[in-house]
Amino acid sequence: MSTVIKKFTRTVPHWQPRVRPVVLAEATEAQLDALKVTPSNTKVSEYVLTLAHDVESLKVRSPLFNAIMYDEGGLRRAERELGAIGASLVNGCIFCAAVHASRHAQLEKSEEVTDRLFRDGIEARLSTRDRAILDFSTALSACPSQATDAQMDALRAEGLSEAEILDLILSIALFGWANRLMHVLGDPVRPEAR
Amino acid sequence: MTAMDTTVGKHADIEEGSPLDVAIRGRADIFKMTQAAEDAVLRPHETGAWPHPLRAALAARIAALNDEHELSRHYAADAAEFAAHADPSTDGGDLKEVVAFMEKVAAQTRSVDAEDISALKATGIDDADIVRLAELNAFLSYQIRLIAGLRLMKGASA
Numbered sequence: 267m268s269t270v271i272k273k274f275t276r277t278v279p280h281w282q283p284r285v286r287p288v289v290l291a292e293a294t295e296a297q298l299d300a301l302k303v304t305p306s307n308t309k310v311s312e313y314v315l316t317l318a319h320d321v322e323s324l325k326v327r328s329p330l331f332n333a334i335m336y337d338e339g340g341l342r343r344a345e346r347e348l349g350a351i352g353a354s355l356v357n358g359c360i361f362c363a364a365v366h367a368s369r370h371a372q373l374e375k376s377e378e379v380t381d382r383l384f385r386d387g388i389e390a391r392l393s394t395r396d397r398a399i400l401d402f403s404t405a406l407s408a409c410p411s412q413a414t415d416a417q418m419d420a421l422r423a424e425g426l427s428e429a430e431i432l433d434l435i436l437s438i439a440l441f442g443w444a445n446r447l448m449h450v451l452g453d454p455v456r457p458e459a460r
Numbered sequence: 461m462t463a464m465d466t467t468v469g470k471h472a473d474i475e476e477g478s479p480l481d482v483a484i485r486g487r488a489d490i491f492k493m494t495q496a497a498e499d500a501v502l503r504p505h506e507t508g509a510w511p512h513p514l515r516a517a518l519a520a521r522i523a524a525l526n527d528e529h530e531l532s533r534h535y536a537a538d539a540a541e542f543a544a545h546a547d548p549s550t551d552g553g554d555l556k557e558v559v560a561f562m563e564k565v566a567a568q569t570r571s572v573d574a575e576d577i578s579a580l581k582a583t584g585i586d587d588a589d590i591v592r593l594a595e596l597n598a599f600l601s602y603q604i605r606l607i608a609g610l611r612l613m614k615g616a617s618a
Contacts, residue, residue, distance in 0.1 A: 270574075284577040285587035319588035320508075322500040323595040330493040339486070358570025409567040409601075410527040411608040418612045428483040428613065435609030436490060439602045446598035450565055450572050451591065 268455040271360055276377070276384050278364045279454035287315035300325040316451055331444070334436045341426070341433035344373040345399055349434050351380070352403025353441030355388055359449040362441060395424040403438045463491035467498055468603060471531050472610035480613050494603065501599045502535075509589040513540035514555075515596055520546035521559070522566045522600045531607060557583045558593065565597045 271279050288297055290310065300321045301310050310318075317324045335346055347370040354363040367380035382390035388404055398420040405413040421431050463469045463484045464476075469491060474481050484491060502515050510518075516538035523532035525548055536546040544550050545559060552559025561580055565572055580590050 284574050285581075285590050316591060317595070319591035320501075320504075320595045322504045322506065323497065323592075323599070326493060326497045326500045327595075330490065330497055333487075333490050333493060337487070337490075356570070406605055406609055409525060409569070411605060413608065413612055415612065415615055418615075428479045429486055431613055432480070432483045432487060432610075435606060435613070436487070439605035439609065442601035442605045443598040446565055446569060446601055447594055449569060450594050450598075451577070453574060 271454045271456060274355070274360055274363050274384055276364055276367050276371075276380060278368055279361055279456065281311075281313050281361050281448065281452045282455045283312050283316045283452045285316060285319070285451060287312050288318040290315070293318065294321075296321050313448070313452065317447065327443075331440060334433075334440045339429065341430040341437075342373075344370050345396075345430075346433060346437040347373060348379070348396060348399050349403045349437035350441040350444075351383065352388070352400050353407040353438050354445055355383070356404050356407035357442070357445035357449060359441075359445035360454040361448045361452075362445055364454070366441075398424045398426075399434060402434065406435070406438050407442060461492060461495065463488050466491050466495040467531075467534065468494055468606050468610070471528075471534070471607045472614065474610065474614065478614075480610065484610075494606070497599055498603065501596045502538075504592075508592045509585065510592055510596070513538060514542045514545070516540075517542035517545040518559070518562050518593075518596060519600050521548055522562065522597060523604060524548050525563060525567050526604045526608075528604050528607060531604065558585070562593060562597055565594065566601060 268282060293301065297318045301314060301318055314324070336343070347366050350366040351363055351370060354366060367384070371377040371380050379392060379396060382392065388400060392400060398417070402413055402417045402421055405411065405417055421434070426434070464474060469484070474484060502519060503512050516535045520532045520535035520539060523529070523535060524546070532546065536543060539546050545552060545555060548563070557579060561576055564576060577590060
């Protein structure tokens, strides 16, 4: 038995599905197409094989995810990652928090911000700009949203443009989605337990 | 289709030519892909155990839990014979386990655990149908936050 991780960590866990993923050898043509499986590319993660049960969603979600997180212009990529981290902390998605903390650290070439978040939680001391982004991210991730006009004003006061705020909203909202797949359909387990 | 013709565009009620409208036009592809995602989870060709009107009812229920009442009415209009499930004050009747699962995933996401999935399996719901429920729920969460965020942008810039 592998050990399920219960606390946030910056070490990216292994994701273990709670349902049986699609078996590649039994996949339908539509599934293979959505998985982009070719003779030279047969490596597909268990997560994607799990989502392949709903092939129509999988097919539209991947390009949307990439556009929101990676399209040029607008909000800096590290700040989109901070929005993703804020959502993941609220939703308790240990896997997403670890993956996106690691991306944030790579983009910023520093683990300082994410170290603080893992050590001190969402009240960690941050720059005023990061604080405004994180406060808005955690509030918008609540159900119902607790985000306020004052938090929106704080983003503008930190110099975020309309385009940047839109990108932040998109990344936070996207992780409302991603967290509800990752955290609901599988468990984060210790990598060495594989 | 423009960004304003999508469900999000209509529900955020953006004024043409406003700074927010300009920002949205810069991400027009994302708004179109968002609408394609709505079509894929609300009205897929392959529905599994969840017909379109039931999906609409569950979407309406999740929107209501998020205090997005206008969006909830929009989805409830397609709920047909499942309309009762759109109202969070009902218990889901025959679909009690499904409705309880959807509410927990939507509103108490962090407390969802392996037992919630086992409980669905115990009622005979297969793996593919569990993934379909999660995708519907997860998409709604995204769409609702996008609408709520845009509304705040609009309010604060007015």
